[in-house]
Amino acid sequence: MKVAKKTKLIKKTSKTFLLTGLVLTVLSSIVLYFYTKSLLQDQVEESLYSTEARVVDALKNDQIVLSFPPITQLKKVQHIRPEILKDTIIYDPSQDEMEAFRELSTYKEIKGQIYKITVRNLVVESEDILVAIVFSNITIFVLAFLFLFFFNTTKNIKLWNPFFTNLEQMKKFSLSSNEEIQLVDSDVLEFSELKDEILLLTSKVKNDYENLKQFTENVSHEMQTPLAIIQAKIDNIINEHDINDKQFEQISSIQKDIQRLKHLNQRVTILTKIDNNQFVKVENVNITKLLKEKIENFKELEINYISLNSKNDLIASMDIYLADILINNLISNAIKHNFEEKDISITTENKTLVISNYGQNELLHPEKLFMRFYREVNSVQSSGLGLAILKKICDLYKFDLSYNFSENQHSFTLVFK
Structure with a gap:
């Protein structure tokens, strides 16, 4: 099974915070873009209808209404047609170039005459406003998240500092050392409880280690004495009694087994000491x-x-x-x-x-x-x-x-x- 790459806690939380901020910034900018665009379009259309109403009132009051292409155009026609509201691109003499306009065309019968009233409004201005609003929103969000990121990181480091300090102390903890593990307390309940449990656990482990170490040393020491006594008694039997070849062979076999037990005892002791990190001199x-x-x-x-x-x-x-x-x-x-x-x-x-x-x-x-x-x-x-x-x-x-x-x-x- 593939082991996942390990990441530091602060780095992981900061990364999550930044990713969340990035997603929120993008989503809010998209929503703001379309919402503002809809508002601006409604505002443009409201302005078009307002201008069209003024033209109609002027015609009803026999006032002279002049055309101001491409903003306002008035034309007499023969038939009434449905209202048209659309986006179009036409030539703007004031700018000497093609421009995008929002166009409203209505047909009104005033005093027996049918008029086609066309009013337009530049879309470019509304688009510029829209871009400015969205850009401002992104800038504010980025600055806010950067401020919150550094503020949050600083607070997190301070908050988690007891945990990291205790973690470093646990890494330095050694069963063979006589020094007690030094842990710091925290005003966070969970960290405080963790500290207490670590102290309890290390104390128990150290006691168990000392008991096991003492037991191993005692067993090793106690085994040497009876083995030495057995060896001495066998030597006495060989030196003080007449024994035949078969007895001598059996006694020699016993001596070999005793030597094997001695070596086994020594080696088990060495392995135990290595496992317990008792060889610290380098x-x-x-x-x-x-x-x-x-x-x-x-x-x-x-x-x-x-x-x-x-x-x-x-x-x-x-x-x-x-x-x-x-x-x-x-x-x-x-x-x-x-x-x-x-x-x-x-x-x-x-x-x-x-x-x-x-x-x-x-x-x-x-x-x-x-x-x-x-x-x-x-x-x-x-x-x-x-x-x-x-x-x-x-x-x-x-x-x-x-x-x-x-x-x-x-x-x-x-x-x-």
Whole structure:
């Protein structure tokens, strides 16, 4: 589904106000145009009938009536015809050009003689008046709406200011911070109620966060003690009692499970801390130096098939503890899934780190690789939480982490932005 483009509240209300004003201005101008035109036309026609009545009165009183073309024309005719009222264009000697006139032609029988009385009035003058009125109306409307727009915008900004201020405070709100969220009150009831609800909600969320954090830390701490005790008791059994090969195999399996529980506990704790934004310390970490240290550590374990190709030091801004986990998990994953101890290559260039190890088969679902406890269908081992922790760390610092399989090489590419 296509997401609609987001618009700021003040901009949206102002845009709506201006569009409404524009529509009202256009509609009112159209209505005013036709209404004024009708009034002017009625006025012109009333003037024509008035002039025609004066001519008739003059004829009835035996006064001499002269024609003043094109305004007034008097003509004797033989027959009475219907009255004619129309617009026409005729030559105006005073202007020496063709002009538009409103024309009234009537036929009157006065003292036994039939007269055709034609009176005209210039339409141009009425049109000029009409245009002036409409233009004045548009000007007044535009000025009024501009004034109201700026006045309304200023009032809206002042009215919504508590809302925007509280919104900015909510954006800065952090569960890991000890500072209380600072909200401003408003004389608008809804904004005031919103402020109270936000304070109540943030307080509850913070309490729940602290309880969850404390619970996770307590569980992690409490698990370490019994695991250490179990490990110590198993060591005592091995050292103080004679055991056969089968018992030794079973005890060794228990030790492996204990170690796995310890690692699982540590990794769950790390994931929880990352989710809770507890790693807030950021410093420039020399990734290249860290890689060299890790490679030397693995060489002490007789893992001598890791090579590093780096021209310049790769520096990343992050928590140094998480950087150590990030590099350790990447190399450990490559060693764990490497085939027949073939070469593992590590390359750094600019802001990019690539770790590649040999593999016979491509992953069936690479898009699920960074999911917690994801397991390939044909694999007896789970990817555990190592890659999930990698993804979490990269998401925390906006690093790009991707996987690719090409020419029997499993490659993880990490771009430090």
